[in-house]
Amino acid sequence: MSRIVVHHLPSAWDLPSISPFCLKIDCYLRMASIQHESVIDAAPFGAPKGKLPYIEHNGNRIGDSSQIIEYLTRELDLDFDRHLTSRERAIARSIQRLIEENLYWVLVYARWVEEGNWRIFRPIVLGGISPLLRPVIALLARRGVRKQLSGHGMGAHSRDEIYAIGAGDLKAISEFLGDRDFLMGENPSSIDATAYGFLANIAYVPLESPLKAALISHPNLMAYIERLRTRYYPVLAN
Ligand SMILES: N[C@@H](CCC(=O)N[C@@H](CS)C(=O)NCC(=O)O)C(=O)O
Incomplete structure (x- = not known):
């Protein structure tokens, strides 16, 4: 290959x-x-x-x-989702959109707009930028992200409303997952990669927010990402 x-x-x-x-x-x-x-x-x-x-x-x-x-x-002629029916694929696509096109913007708000988190996140996200340019890039990047947030519409909401939207999305994912091992059943599918990318980036980072608190309040979601971490990132799992 x-x-x-x-x-x-x-x-x-x-x-x-x-x-x-x-x-x-x-x-x-x-x-x-x-x-x-x-x-x-x-x-x-x-x-x-x-x-x-x-x-x-x-x-x-x-x-x-x-x-x-x-x-x-x-x-590569591989279909990781070959075990899914077309209806299941449609459901997986809807959940993917919920996570990537809506929940994502709550995560962005928590990282880029919340002052305390921004102070922690800024040196990480801009860690590869030369220290000389960093202050100016930080200013421009943050301004750009605020613009994206208002372009999307998420930025038009109040802080409380944004976190209520995020909590609602997490509740929906939690209820859909129920007591299954993976979102679409007993076997992983590509929607689990999306879910891991986003949920791990909320749960496993030292950026506190009502979004993280909402995620932690769902034991099945926390067990789910831990299951994925143990399976695909065994060196990191506790
Ligand atoms: N739809 C894209 C979204 C990717 C995306 O938004 N990436 C962010 C990092 S999490 C980015 O590069 N943002 C830079 C920007 O928007 O200027 C995908 O699925 O890859």
Whole structure:
């Protein structure tokens, strides 16, 4: 198999990446046992879609975590979700959108807008930027993220409303998971990589917020991510 190089944002706090989308891809590659090399990019400037992760393979540069999975499914002729019915795939896609297109913005708010968390997160997310440029990049990046939050609409809500939305999403995921081992049943599927990328980036980081408290209040979700961690990141599991 030709070489697959994955570009992602820095690792910290025992997570291969502090980006939920990058951790999703890292987890998916482990789940599907796809050999790859990981490269850390200081910023997403060189990425084909201006966002991380992206991969390089056979001279192609593919951006967007879901398009990376679609590309690898095609190129490597493997379908990690082959055990799912079309109805189950539709449900998995809806949960994926809930996590990536809604819950994500609550996580972004907790990291980039909350002053206390921003002070902890800033040196990590900008750790690869030269110290000379860091203050200016921090200012511009934070301004850009605030703009993204209001463009999405999440930023129009009050702090309490944002965390209530996040708690509602987590409750929905918890209720859907119930007492199953994985979201779609007894076997893992690619939606579990999405869930791990995001939930681990809330639970396993020292950034306190009502979002993290809401996640911790669901024992089945905490046991679920621990199950995934034990299975795919055995060195890190407690
Ligand atoms: N839809 C994309 C989203 C990726 C994404 O938002 N990545 C963030 C890091 S978590 C990023 O690179 N943001 C930079 C920016 O928006 O300027 C995917 O699935 O890969």
